[in-house]
Structure formats: C-alpha cells, structure tokens
Amino acid sequence: MFLKVLEPPRVVHTLLKVVEAQRPMSRVALQPPSVSAAPRAHLPSASAITTSTPPDMVNPADVLIESRGVSVFYASHEAIKGASLSMPRNRVIAMIGPSGCGKSTFLRSINRLNDLIPGCRVSGQLFIGGQNIYEPKVDLVALRQKVGLVFQKPNPFPKSIYDNIAYGPRLQGVNRRSDLDGIVEDCLRKAALWEEVKDRLVTSALGMSGGQQQRLCIARALATRPTVLLMDEPCSALDPIATTKIEDLITELRANYTIVIVTHNMQQAARVSDLTAFFYMGSLVEYNATSAMFTNPMQKQTEDYITGRFG
Amino acid sequence: MSHHLNDLLEGLRTQVARMTTLVLQAVEQACEALFTADAKLAQETIVMDQRIDEEEVRVEKSAIDVLALQQPAAVDLRTVATIIKVNADFERIADCAVNIAQRVLPLSQLPNYEPPSDLKLIANTVLLTLRDTIKAFNLQDEDLAHRVLKSDDVVDALYHQIVQDTICLMETGGQEANVELGNIMIAKNLERIADHCTNIAEDVIYIHTGRIIRHLRAV
Numbered sequence: 171m172f173l174k175v176l177e178p179p180r181v182v183h184t185l186l187k188v189v190e191a192q193r194p195m196s197r198v199a200l201q202p203p204s205v206s207a208a209p210r211a212h213l214p215s216a217s218a219i220t221t222s223t224p225p226d227m228v229n230p231a232d233v234l235i236e237s238r239g240v241s242v243f244y245a246s247h248e249a250i251k252g253a254s255l256s257m258p259r260n261r262v263i264a265m266i267g268p269s270g271c272g273k274s275t276f277l278r279s280i281n282r283l284n285d286l287i288p289g290c291r292v293s294g295q296l297f298i299g300g301q302n303i304y305e306p307k308v309d310l311v312a313l314r315q316k317v318g319l320v321f322q323k324p325n326p327f328p329k330s331i332y333d334n335i336a337y338g339p340r341l342q343g344v345n346r347r348s349d350l351d352g353i354v355e356d357c358l359r360k361a362a363l364w365e366e367v368k369d370r371l372v373t374s375a376l377g378m379s380g381g382q383q384q385r386l387c388i389a390r391a392l393a394t395r396p397t398v399l400l401m402d403e404p405c406s407a408l409d410p411i412a413t414t415k416i417e418d419l420i421t422e423l424r425a426n427y428t429i430v431i432v433t434h435n436m437q438q439a440a441r442v443s444d445l446t447a448f449f450y451m452g453s454l455v456e457y458n459a460t461s462a463m464f465t466n467p468m469q470k471q472t473e474d475y476i477t478g479r480f481g
Numbered sequence: 482m483s484h485h486l487n488d489l490l491e492g493l494r495t496q497v498a499r500m501t502t503l504v505l506q507a508v509e510q511a512c513e514a515l516f517t518a519d520a521k522l523a524q525e526t527i528v529m530d531q532r533i534d535e536e537e538v539r540v541e542k543s544a545i546d547v548l549a550l551q552q553p554a555a556v557d558l559r560t561v562a563t564i565i566k567v568n569a570d571f572e573r574i575a576d577c578a579v580n581i582a583q584r585v586l587p588l589s590q591l592p593n594y595e596p597p598s599d600l601k602l603i604a605n606t607v608l609l610t611l612r613d614t615i616k617a618f619n620l621q622d623e624d625l626a627h628r629v630l631k632s633d634d635v636v637d638a639l640y641h642q643i644v645q646d647t648i649c650l651m652e653t654g655g656q657e658a659n660v661e662l663g664n665i666m667i668a669k670n671l672e673r674i675a676d677h678c679t680n681i682a683e684d685v686i687y688i689h690t691g692r693i694i695r696h697l698r699a700v
Binding site (some may be wrong): 362386436437440464465472473476477478 | 552553554555556557558559598691692
C-alpha cells in the first residue's frame, strides 16, 4: 500500500547502479561474498568413498593409530572396504553408522579380535605407535594388553572385585600383594569406582549394579596399562545415570589414553568425542572433528544419517 | 528425520512467517504514517508492537523446546539456531518501526512538514529490502539473500547522504532543529532495519552452506 504513494521501485534499482558506478573503489566490497558451499555431492554408492581424514585435525606427530586401506572380509563378504584414517593420541574417536555398517568390525580389527572369527581375513595396514599390528611376528597377548576392549554388556569374571582387576597384572607376572593392592586401587580410582567399592573388594563382582560392573570392566582393562581403550557400545545396557558416569569417565581417561568408541547414540558421540568417523555399508564416508560433523557435515550421506533421514 | 521433528520445524517456520507478516505491516504502517502525516496510523503501529513482542517470545520458547527435546543436528540444528537469531532481528525491526512512529507523532502535527525526497527513497529501498529478506528466509532462497546483502550498501549510501544534507540545512539555518533531528532519527532507524535484514540474509546463507559469512565483507 505504501509503495503507491512513493517513487516506483525501479528508482531503487537505478540508484543501486548509480551508487556502484560512483564508488568504483568499493566495487569489490559491493559484490556478495563468495560463499563456496561445502561439497555435498550425493554419493552414488558407499563403495565410491575411500577416506576423508580431516587435514587440520590430525597432526602427523600426534598420530597413534593409523589405518591404511584396511579391508576386512568375512569369507567373501567385504565388511570394511579399504578404510584409511589417522587417530591422534589422547583423543576420543567415535564411530557411528547404521547397524551392519562395519564400525564394530573396524573397532575389533584394532586389537585383532577379528582373528578369532573363522573365515575372517584382514588386508591393508594398521599401525599403532608406528608398528603394523598385522605383521606375523606381533604378540597378540601383548597387543591386547596394550589395546583394551570394553564390550556392550558388562562381563566381569565371576570372581571378587579385587581379583577382576588383579587378573591381568597377575598374568603379566605381578604377584606381590602390595603391588597388586596399588594397581587395584589405582585402576578403581581411575574408573571412578573406588569410593563405592573400597569396603567390599572381596565380594563378588556379580553383585554390583550394571553401571558399576561396566566401570569395573573399564578398570580391569586399565590394569594391564594399555595405551588404547576400545569401547563397543559401552553404555547401551546402562541406565541414564550409569551412562553419565561412563561418559564422564571417558572424558577423564582421555588425558592418559586414546579411546575409540562405537555408539549408536549420536548424542553420546557428540558429547564425548573429539573426532567422529561415519561408516556406511563398510565404507568410511566421513571422518572429521565432532563439532563439524554435527553442525556442518561435508557429505550429504552423513547429514542424512545424523538428521535421521535414513539409517 | 523423524516425522515429529519435521512437524516441529515446520511449525517453527510457520510461527516465524506469521511474525514476519506483522513486522512488515508495522514498518509499512510507520512509513505510510510518515508520508501521509497520519498520527492515528503511527499510534496503531506503536500499539501493534505488543503483539509482535508476544510472537517473539512464543517463537523463542518453541525453538528452545525443539533444541531441548529433539536435539537436532546438522541442517536441522542450523535451522533452529538461526530461527532463534532471526527472531530477535525481526523483533528489533519492529522496534525500529515503533521508533519511527514515535518520531512521526510530533512531525505530523506540524502544518508544513514535508519529508525530504531522500527519506522517501531510503524508506522505499528499506521496504523492498525487508520484503526480499522475508521472502529469502521463508523460501530459504540463498540467491535472494545475497541480493539483500547488496542492497544494504544502497541504504548506507542514502543514509549518509541524508545526514550530509541535513547538516548543510542546519548550517544554513533552513528548518527547525526538531524537524531536522526527526528526519535524521527516522533515517537512522530505517538504516538499522536494513542492518537487521543483512543479519537475517547472512543467517539464510548459513543455513544453506554452514558458513558464517558475517564480518567477511568488511575484510
């Protein structure tokens, strides 16, 4: 209504040209800023993707775990298709993706647990601290002491709380009671469990709550002095309070360990991890800083997955 | 995306669209009141602001609910975060309309008050910019958002011209000081509206690209 009583709009467009013509020095500033949209190519198939390690997130000097073209086969089925990514030390790396995408398979390949599955074959190279763990001479027991694994369901041994923690160190030859006492207390403190169980160390671990049992499993994994902790959906069997405790624990443990966590809970991945890898149909689709993944993912498939549009 | 989240985001966009209709109406009324010396219309614009304030609070509450209850990610997160920001910008645009209307009230009582032609031009430009901004946001039109950014330069140029002309008039003792001050304050508020439009256009681009282009133009 108002425009009718004023000059016609064309005056404005004419004026725009006049202003630009009269201000040649500001021409550049008048141009809309070049906004190069992030690549959002819709991927024709998951197998087309090989790797996408974020260049500015992983300093080569900080890399602890490096996977180069790792493929995992179950008989003829290729469960992981040439995944390459670098994981820096003292960081939490989350692996997300729909069921069957290969994230747990990749996790288990980091401590060669897949070796136990008949018909499973791994190709490519996977380095931890510069050593290819798939070389024939690698001592698997020593590897799994260095790379601890916490499973989805708490699985304490049917022994006392104390003996659960002391089990690994005893296998490593630590037998002096005072040494074991120190290790047990240290690990239980690191797992934020000491205050809750210090007065009942000799009671059965099976009498603990689910959340306590899972923290005991983490403490047990810490007892062999690992550098890497692998966690395969560690909170999926726990209630929200126990979940929060485990997540707090992960955040604290990051100072001394490199943690790789598989989770179906994307909010959990967003809360606890520094880097996130998205797998789909055996391929690593995107690997980036968690904040970037959850605010502005590079790949449309990642965006579709984390916004719940598929998967 | 879950259907529920989709519905909630659609509802949020509808709420913002409803608010933008009121905001555009307020700015149009304020300008028309200025150029037709209509004190009644200016008063209506001032009264109308309460409705816009209520809409703003409603949109903000809904957006915070979506954040708290749905934990959106990626483009959905950018959409909700942006809605919270543009909601505030639209409300401030309505405040500018109120400021203009308040200036119009005394000016409209002057028997010989005639707004300067540049004031008509800047008002016209700002109205076009505001319409483009609302359209760019509601239709998520990135190209139109870029055009909004460009038109802000025109508004700035016009504003500075008005200030210069008014200073000249004051120095030569042309009109009464309160009229000159009124004209400058109205031009300032129109220029502020264009600034808010720029913010909103930048947010439209952010939703699309994930890139924050704010401040880049200055560099």
